Amino acid sequence: QVQLVESGGGLVQAGGSLRLSCTASGLSFKSYIMGWFRQAPGKERDFIAAINWSGDSTYYADSVKGRFTTSRDNAKTLVYLQMNSLKAEDTAVYYCAADRIWDIATMTRAGRYDYWGQGTQVTVSS
Numbered sequence: 571q572v573q574l575v576e577s578g579g580g581l582v583q584a585g586g587s588l589r590l591s592c593t594a595s596g597l598s599f600k601s602y603i604m605g606w607f608r609q610a611p612g613k614e615r616d617f618i619a620a621i622n623w624s625g626d627s628t629y630y631a632d633s634v635k636g637r638f639t640t641s642r643d644n645a646k647t648l649v650y651l652q653m654n655s656l657k658a659e660d661t662a663v664y665y666c667a668a669d670r671i672w673d674i675a676t677m678t679r680a681g682r683y684d685y686w687g688q689g690t691q692v693t694v695s696s
Contacts, residue, residue: 576689591648592650599647603677606665663689664692
């Protein structure tokens with residue numbers, strides 16, 4: 571039984587910071603890359619960031635590059651998304667997802683990920 575559970579969402583003022591966590595169980599954690607996606611009301615689920623198996627490679631969407639940082643702790647089966655300089659347009663439900671393949675050409679597509687968390691709400695007030 572694979573489970574991914576996000577936490578750390580909440581309400582924050584523009585310019586502030588939040589750190590999201592995703593804990594994984596039921597899978598060989600170090601064999602999976604981890605992605606972060608977000609979905610605002612009425613919008614598609616968009617790619618935000620990804621981190622490879624060991625954590626030595628990351629990839630970010632242009633919209634968050636320089637503001638967000640993803641990291642992982644394989645011993646704790648945890649993935650983090652540190653969000654700084656938050657903007658109102660960052661408001662969305664944030665999801666973590668797991669996939670076995672590191673392929674920059676395709677890993678921005680939500681449909682290729684094997685497992686998903688239930689999401690955590692991030693609201694940025696302006």
